[in-house]
Each structure stands twice: as structure tokens, then as C-alpha cells.
Amino acid sequence: MMTKMVxxxxxxxxxxxxxxxxxxxxxxxxxxxxxxxxxxQTKLITAASELVRNMLxxxxxxxxxxxxxxxxxxxxxxxxxxxxxxxxGDIALAMKDGYSSGKSLGIGLPGTKRLVNEFDIKSKTxxxxxxxxxxxxxx
Amino acid sequence: xxxxYFKGLQKRKKQILENWMKSxxxxxxxxxxxxxxxxxxEQSEELLNxxxxxxTEKNISEGMTAEFEQVHEILAGISISRAxxxxxxxxxxxxxxxxxxxxxxxxxxxxxNDPKALADVVLKMNKFMDSMGIIxxxxxxxxxxxxxxxxxxxxxxxxxxxxxxxxGILALPIIGTLDSSRTQxxxxxxxxxxxxxxxxxxxLDISGVPAVDSLVAQHLIKTVAATxxxxxxxxxxxxxxxxxxxxxxxGIDLSNIVTxxxxxxxxxxxxxxxxxxxxxxxxxxxxx
Amino acid sequence: xxxxxxxxxxxxxxxxxxIDLYDRxxxxxxxxxxxxxxxxxxxxxxxxxxxxxxxxxFMGRILGNIGSMSKIMDAETVVVGMQPAVAITLIELGLxxxxxxxxxxxxxxxxxxxxxxxxxxxxxxxxxxxxTE
Numbered sequence: 008m009m010t011k012m013v014x015x016x017x018x019x020x021x022x023x024x025x026x027x028x029x030x031x032x033x034x035x036x037x038x039x040x041x042x043x044x045x046x047x048q049t050k051l052i053t054a055a056s057e058l059v060r061n062m063l064x065x066x067x068x069x070x071x072x073x074x075x076x077x078x079x080x081x082x083x084x085x086x087x088x089x090x091x092x093x094x095x096g097d098i099a100l101a102m103k104d105g106y107s108s109g110k111s112l113g114i115g116l117p118g119t120k121r122l123v124n125e126f127d128i129k130s131k132t133x134x135x136x137x138x139x140x141x142x143x144x145x146x
Numbered sequence: 147x148x149x150x151y152f153k154g155l156q157k158r159k160k161q162i163l164e165n166w167m168k169s170x171x172x173x174x175x176x177x178x179x180x181x182x183x184x185x186x187x188e189q190s191e192e193l194l195n196x197x198x199x200x201x202t203e204k205n206i207s208e209g210m211t212a213e214f215e216q217v218h219e220i221l222a223g224i225s226i227s228r229a230x231x232x233x234x235x236x237x238x239x240x241x242x243x244x245x246x247x248x249x250x251x252x253x254x255x256x257x258x259n260d261p262k263a264l265a266d267v268v269l270k271m272n273k274f275m276d277s278m279g280i281i282x283x284x285x286x287x288x289x290x291x292x293x294x295x296x297x298x299x300x301x302x303x304x305x306x307x308x309x310x311x312x313x314g315i316l317a318l319p320i321i322g323t324l325d326s327s328r329t330q331x332x333x334x335x336x337x338x339x340x341x342x343x344x345x346x347x348x349x350l351d352i353s354g355v356p357a358v359d360s361l362v363a364q365h366l367i368k369t370v371a372a373t374x375x376x377x378x379x380x381x382x383x384x385x386x387x388x389x390x391x392x393x394x395x396x397g398i399d400l401s402n403i404v405t406x407x408x409x410x411x412x413x414x415x416x417x418x419x420x421x422x423x424x425x426x427x428x429x430x431x432x433x434x
Numbered sequence: 435x436x437x438x439x440x441x442x443x444x445x446x447x448x449x450x451x452x453i454d455l456y457d458r459x460x461x462x463x464x465x466x467x468x469x470x471x472x473x474x475x476x477x478x479x480x481x482x483x484x485x486x487x488x489x490x491x492f493m494g495r496i497l498g499n500i501g502s503m504s505k506i507m508d509a510e511t512v513v514v515g516m517q518p519a520v521a522i523t524l525i526e527l528g529l530x531x532x533x534x535x536x537x538x539x540x541x542x543x544x545x546x547x548x549x550x551x552x553x554x555x556x557x558x559x560x561x562x563x564x565x566t567e
Binding site for chain 2: 512513514516517518519521522524525526530531535536537538539542543546
């Protein structure tokens with residue numbers, strides 16, 4: 008088993024739309040610090056932007072943990088989005104291409120998953136949702 | 147009497163191996179993804195056999211000498227192969243140092259009623275195993291350096307030049323297999339060059355790509371789509387007959403992409419798009 | 435309330451997005467642009483996104499909306515200056531920005547718009563058929 012070690016971390020509250028841009032900038036700072044290339048940076052930040060919007064839209068906000076991690080020789084960024092919203096009833100359905108309960112394009116979750124290396128979602132109806140993504144520097 | 151520790155160790159080889167394996171398997175740095183437990187046991191047994199077959203009361207303090215050449219070779223072989231497979235130094239270190247634990251424990255049991263002799267032999271064994279550890283790391287690092295050198299070579303080899311064939315037309319010949327990470331490099335290079343040169347047409351020549359499977363095709367389709375998103379057109383040329391066959395057999399739809407048989411055809415098409423004409427000079431001088 | 439300025443140049447409207455947008459700013463831009471197209475009778479909209487580091491699905495949808503809305507008001511939309519990393523990410527996300535044209539830079543975007551709305555050329559300048567092979 009390879010364990011992930013946390014090198015550096017920060018957490019942010021996301022309450023309103025205006026918090027999104029500073030959050031994206033913070034993620035970029037973390038990514039730049041570990042030397043992530045521009046394309047992977049862009050993918051990571053776009054994924055982060057999608058998830059943070061979901062959090063605002065469906066749960067009215069939440070907290071995000073930003074971590075620089077390493078596993079073996081790889082370094083990367085892990086983002087964990089935690090909200091106390093209504094939760095997702097059917098995760099398998101939500102992960103299907105083209106599905107959306109809101110009025111977005113419906114590329115949200117599956118599209119986001121394609122942008123990152125690891126994608127993990129846990130949700131309990133009525134209690135909230137936790138989404139965790141990892142993007143490796145060279146992933 | 148003194149010689150017996152090592153004979154004793156020989157006899158208890160099986161148990162030492164078991165203990166060693168147990169501590170290796172329980173360590174959290176165990177890399178089952180890189181090596182099966184059976185292979186690990188084989189490696190461990192080979193090294194243990196070599197050590198116990200060579201080590202005596204007399205030569206234990208001379209771990210670095212030629213007498214242990216066979217041991218060194220086995221150890222070096224293991225470290226180098228681990229370095230190549232991507233083991234971390236820690237994971238490799240655990241392999242050697244957990245053997246030390248197993249050996250020392252066995253000695254402790256053997257000599258539980260002779261503390262003085264125990265202390266003596268433990269010191270020597272420690273020193274011996276430390277020199278084994280040093281050899282392991284030296285060769286491990288050497289192995290890693292080889293990996294880095296090879297990769298550097300590979301990178302220069304695969305670096306894909308973007309060629310400006312005409313004002314506004316770029317060509318990018320791809321030689322070798324296209325996998326995801328390489329496609330990413332190719333795509334980034336191409337798009338970057340498109341921005342820098344302000345070229346509106348890019349020709350991706352795949353005549354040097356040995357095979358096109360659905361994954362490679364997927365990558366090509368993505369590259370074309372990204373080029374179009376930026377406001378340029380991407381032509382794929384160098385479709386050999388074999389490639390055309392596989393593409394159709396695999397049911398890959400390339401109909402949204404402009405494909406041409408050769409770079410020359412692609413260039414001709416690009417000229418037409420830019421409304422350029424290539425002509426022989428009108429003035430023909432048959433007399434000369 | 436912050437707003438993205440919209441410039442008018444003859445028949446065209448010009449927007450340069452210089453800051454990272456949060457969603458409301460983007461929604462406002464969509465509304466403002468459509469209003470402006472209507473008010474000025476513009477025939478083309480040019481949006482320069484060369485300073486944008488990311489375009490996510492929301493921003494992508496706004497761009498697409500502007501394109502489609504302008505289209506039914508008889509104006510063409512060109513998005514110019516998309517960064518390579520943004521293009522790669524959008525493709526990976528599965529967004530193709532249907533309804534808008536794209537060009538490498540402002541100059542090429544302007545050319546494209548002129549071509550698209552030019553009365554004589556509009557019909558045959560569009561998608562070139564492959565006539566060479």
C-alpha cells in the first residue's frame with residue numbers, strides 16, 4: 008500500500024459566489040508551488056470550479072480543504088469539498104454523462120472526473136456530500 | 147564453540163527466512179503492485195542462502211571483501227532492479243534491514259545464556275549488515291541514475307518538432323507510438339505554436355505512427371477538436387492503408403476530421419484553404 | 435455592481451474579459467450583450483478571452499448562450515484568443531462551444547466576422563468544401 012503524505016494544507020469556507028475566485032487563486036498557488044504544468048493546473052482549477060459551484064448551488068456553501076500531497080515519487084494536489092446540504096440520492100445516476108438535476112449542462116460530475124486523476128464521492132441524503140479529488144503533478 | 151553461531155544460523159535458515167518474510171510482508175511499504183509475494187520470497191531466499199553460505203566467524207568483519215562477491219552481486223542485482231521498477235529508497239532499505247532484524251533475533255535465541263558472546267556476535271553482525279546496506283544504496287542510486295539517463299534520452303528522442311511549412315501553416319510529424327501522456331505533450335506543443343505563430347492551419351502527420359487503435363484515434367480527435375476551439379483547423383495526414391483498415395474495422399468515426407493520405411496532399415488542401423496557388427512560372431523557355 | 439465593459443466598433447460589439455469571472459458577472463455580461471445587440475443593431479460580437487485562465491462549464495454555457503441569442507437576433511459571435519490549456523480542458527470536459535465561431539486573435543476574429551456578414555461573401559466563404567481531392 009502506498010500512503011499519501013500531506014506536505015502543506017489550507018482550508019477555506021465557501022459561502023457566496025464571490026468566494027469562488029479567491030478560492031481558485033489559492034488552488035492555483037498550491038499547484039504552482041509543486042511545479043504543476045499549466046495544462047494540469049487548468050484542469051485542476053476547472054474541476055475545482057465545477058465542484059465549488061455544485062456546493063454553492065445545492066448546499067448553499069461548505070468548506071474546502073486544499074492539500075499538497077505526495078505518494079511515492081509523485082506530488083499532487085488534493086481538494087476535499089464538504090457540505091451539509093441535502094446530499095445526493097443516487098450517486099451512480101449523478102455520475103452518468105448527461106445527467107443533471109439542476110439546469111446546468113449536465114457535464115458537471117462526469118466531466119469533472121475526467122479532468123482529475125482520482126475522484127471520490129460520498130453522500131448521505133439529508134446529511135451532506137463530501138467530494139475529494141486528486142490531480143498529480145504529472146498526471 | 148564459537149564457530150557454532152553460524153552453523154546454528156545455517157540450521158535455522160528456514161525460520162530466519164520465515165521471520166524475515168513476515169516482517170517484510172507486514173511492513174506498510176510493501177509493494178505488492180510491483181512484485182508478487184512469491185517473487186519476493188525467491189529473492190529473499192537467494193540472498194539469505196548466499197549470505198549464510200559464505201559468512202563465517204572469520205570473515206564476518208570483512209563484509210566488503212571479495213569473499214562476499216556473490217552476495218554483493220545478488221544484492222546489487224536486486225537493488226538495481228528495484229530502482230528500475232520504481233521502488234523508493236525506503237522500500238528497498240526495508241528489504242535489507244529487516245533481514246538484519248531476523249538474523250539478530252535468531253542469534254539472540256541461540257545465545258540467550260551467553261550474554262558476552264551474544265553482544266560480541268551482535269556487534270559484528272550489525273557491522274556486516276550495515277555494509278550490506280551501504281552496497282544496497284550505492285547500487286540503488288546507480289540504478290536510479292540509469293533510469294533518469296534513459297528517460298532523458300527518450301525525451302529528446304520523442305520531442306516533436308513543430309515545423310512552420312508556410313506562412314500560416316504548421317506541420318507536426320509524429321514518429322513512434324502515441325500514448326496519453328505523449329498526446330498531451332504533442333497537443334500542448336502544437337496549440338502553443340499555433341498561438342505563437344498565429345497559424346490557422348496545422349497538419350498532423352501520422353505516417354510515423356506504427357499503429358492506430360481506438361485510444362490513439364480518440365487522442366487525435368481530441369487534438370483536432372482543441373485546435374478548432376482555438377480557431378484554427380487541423381488536418382491529419384499520413385494515413386497509411388493499414389491504418390485506414392484498422393480505423394474502419396474498429397468502427398472509429400473520423401468523418402468530422404479532414405484526413406489526407408500524405409503530407410503533400412494535406413499541404414495542397416491547406417493552400418486551397420488559404421487561397422494560395424502553386425504554379426510553374428508562365429514563361430517557358432524550351433530553347434534552353 | 436461590477437460590469438464588463440462592452441465597446442462598440444461600427445457594426446460590431448467588442449468585449450475583452452480581463453478578470454476572472456464569478457458567475458453573476460458572467461450572467462450580467464450575457465444580459466448586457468444581448469441588450470446591446472438589440473439596441474445597436476450590431477451584426478457581430480467579438481469576445482476576447484485571452485486573459486481568461488479557466489473556462490468552466492458555466493462560463494462555456496454563457497459563451498454558447500451569447501452565440502445562440504445573438505444568432506437569432508442576426509448577429510454572429512466570435513470567441514478569440516482562447517489559451518491552449520483552456521482549449522484542452524474544455525475538450526476533456528466535453529464542451530465544444532456550439533453556436534460560436536472561434537479565431538486565434540482579435541485581428542483574425544474581425545476578419546472572420548467581416549467575412550461572415552459580408553453581403554456577397556457570406557454564402558460561399560463559410561465552410562470550405564474539400565475540392566482538392
